[in-house]
Amino acid sequence: xxxxxxxxxxxxxxxxxxxxxxxxxxxxxxxxxxxxxxxxxxxxxxxxxxxxxxxxxxxxxxxxxxxxxxxxxxxxxxxxxxxxxxxxxxxxxxxxxxxxxxxxxxxxxxxxxxxxxxxxxxxxxxxxxxxxxxxxxxxxxxxxxxxxxxxxxxxxxxxxxxxxxxxxxxxxxxxxxxxxxxxxx
Amino acid sequence: xxxxxxxxxxxxxxxxxxxxxxxxxxxxxxxxxxxxxxxxxxxxxxxxxxxxxxxxxxxxxxxxxxxxxxxxxxxxxxxxxxxxxxxxxxxxxxxxxxxxxxxxxxxxxxxxxxxxxxxxxxxxxxxxxxxxxxxxxxxxxxxxxxxxxxxxxxxxxxxxxxxxxxxxxxxxxxxxxxxxxxxxx
Numbered sequence: 001x002x003x004x005x006x007x008x009x010x011x012x013x014x015x016x017x018x019x020x021x022x023x024x025x026x027x028x029x030x031x032x033x034x035x036x037x038x039x040x041x042x043x044x045x046x047x048x049x050x051x052x053x054x055x056x057x058x059x060x061x062x063x064x065x066x067x068x069x070x071x072x073x074x075x076x077x078x079x080x081x082x083x084x085x086x087x088x089x090x091x092x093x094x095x096x097x098x099x100x101x102x103x104x105x106x107x108x109x110x111x112x113x114x115x116x117x118x119x120x121x122x123x124x125x126x127x128x129x130x131x132x133x134x135x136x137x138x139x140x141x142x143x144x145x146x147x148x149x150x151x152x153x154x155x156x157x158x159x160x161x162x163x164x165x166x167x168x169x170x171x172x173x174x175x176x177x178x179x180x181x182x183x184x185x
Numbered sequence: 186x187x188x189x190x191x192x193x194x195x196x197x198x199x200x201x202x203x204x205x206x207x208x209x210x211x212x213x214x215x216x217x218x219x220x221x222x223x224x225x226x227x228x229x230x231x232x233x234x235x236x237x238x239x240x241x242x243x244x245x246x247x248x249x250x251x252x253x254x255x256x257x258x259x260x261x262x263x264x265x266x267x268x269x270x271x272x273x274x275x276x277x278x279x280x281x282x283x284x285x286x287x288x289x290x291x292x293x294x295x296x297x298x299x300x301x302x303x304x305x306x307x308x309x310x311x312x313x314x315x316x317x318x319x320x321x322x323x324x325x326x327x328x329x330x331x332x333x334x335x336x337x338x339x340x341x342x343x344x345x346x347x348x349x350x351x352x353x354x355x356x357x358x359x360x361x362x363x364x365x366x367x368x369x370x
Contacts, residue, residue, distance in 0.1 A: 031295070034218045106295055109347065110216070110288065149353075150360040153346040161342035162294065165334065175335040182367045 016054055018044040023055075023065050028100040031107040032062050066108055067121030069101040079129045081136035084155055088180040091159045092173050102160055126152070143184055155180050201239055203229040208250050213285040216292040217247050251293055252306030254286040264314045266321035269340055273365040276344045277358050287345055311337070328369055340365050 022043035026035045037058060041048045055061040077094045080087045095102050108118065117123065133148035146154065158179050164172050207228035211220045222243060226233045240246040262279045265272045280287050293303065302308065318333035331339065343364050349357055 029298075030218070031216070033215070103295065106291070110291055110295065113214075146360050146364070147356070149350065150357060150364075153349075154343055154360075154364055157342040157346035158339055161338040164338075168334075171332070172335060175331050175339075179331070179335075179339055179368055183364055 012054075015044070015046050015050070019046055019051060019054065020065060020068060023061055024069065024100055024104075027062055027065050027107065028103045032058065032111045035062070037061075062104075062108075063119035066101075066104045067119045069104055070119075070121045070125050073101050074125055074128075079132055081132045082141040084133075084142070084151070084184045085177045085181045088155055088159050089173060089177050091156075092176055095160065096169065146183060151183065154183055200229070200231050200235070204231055204236060204239065205250060205253060208246055209254065209285060209289075212247055212250050212292065213288045217243065217296045220247070222246075247289075247293075248304035251286075251289045252304045254289055255304075255306045255310050258286050259310055259313075264317055266317045267326040269318075269327070269336070269369045270362045270365045273340055273344050274358060274362050276341075277361055280345065281354065331368060336368065339368055 019040065022040045023035075025043070026040045030036070035058065037048055037051055040061075041051055051061070055064060073094070077087070077090050105122070108122070112118075118126075129152050130148045133142065133151055136142040137144045137148060142151075158176050161176075204225065207225045208220075210228070211225045215221070220243065222233055222236055225246075226236055236246070240249060258279070262272070262275050290307070293307070297303075303311075314337050315333045318327065318336055321327040322329045322333060327336075343361050346361075
């Protein structure tokens with residue numbers, strides 16, 4: 001296969017990176033149905049047809065955006081199954097500063113009710129985390145009171161619980177860590 | 186003031202009830218931005234202009250729909266602060282059969298990020314529940330390890346935690362009850 005000139009490849013990679021950033025903002029704010037491809041194109045200075053050439057359709061673009069954020073989250077907040085309270089604290093801190101991954105995952109859950117499978121990166125991330133928890137349970141580092149599936153679901157649920165009073169974040173964070181400690185102790 | 190003929194009032198009440206049912210379906214499925222007033226009208230056999238006359242705008246209609254479901258939930262699954270694990274079990278059972286209140290509350294949280302206040306019924310329901318939990322704590326029926334605010338948020342979060350395996354509901358329900366027991370014990 002003939003290689004494209006380096007300059008052109010670089011430009012196209014840069015355009016794709018711009019697009020992904022703009023798409024992340026747009027999908028996080030408005031969801032899948034609410035996102036507008038024209039707005040993403042305008043924000044990234046790329047025309048609409050080019051977006052479809054790069055990323056296929058809107059659903060495909062959403063999957064790529066969500067999986068990119070999931071990968072970033074796995075990388076920046078690695079699961080520490082032997083210390084789930086500490087993981088909860090770090091996940092809380094990360095999501096307070098970066099709400100986009102959670103918003104994207106919420107839209108995915110709310111809007112894809114027709115049995116469409118989760119994007120591959122998200123599904124793999126959940127499997128990987130469950131497996132790590134199950135292994136820590138097998139090796140005796142973690143209580144087996146709850147299944148790995150429930151423990152992961154509960155930890156995530158506590159970290160992302162609603163109605164956080166913004167004046168009360170420090171106390172709320174301590175309460176989450178304490179709650180996860182109770183579930184894992 | 187002159188009273189309307191009884192027949193006409195009855196018809197209008199019936200049309201409103203039809204509309205509310207159709208609007209509940211539509212908002213639960215598609216959210217606030219995604220809901221279409223024409224579809225609601227078509228489903229309820231009422232014209233669009235009449236909907237605006239009855240309920241004002243789309244946001245007002247959503248508030249009424251959500252608050253109606255919140256009232257129903259308060260009525261059918263009363264909070265029992267002295268028995269939060271039992272409350273969690275009943276709330277889980279109700280939401281498994283009736284996912285609409287949770288979906289509506291989720292849309293409200295996801296789509297109203299501009300600081301718009303929660304609909305009055307939802308806000309009052311949260312206040313009422315927090316107060317009941319705080320009172321149970323004051324009277325010694327409930328541990329004070331967590332604040333009333335956190336305890337309510339955590340209980341709701343555990344009940345509505347993600348990724349429920351539909352083949353595993355009975356076990357998952359027991360795990361929720363057990364988790365809430367740990368937090369309240």
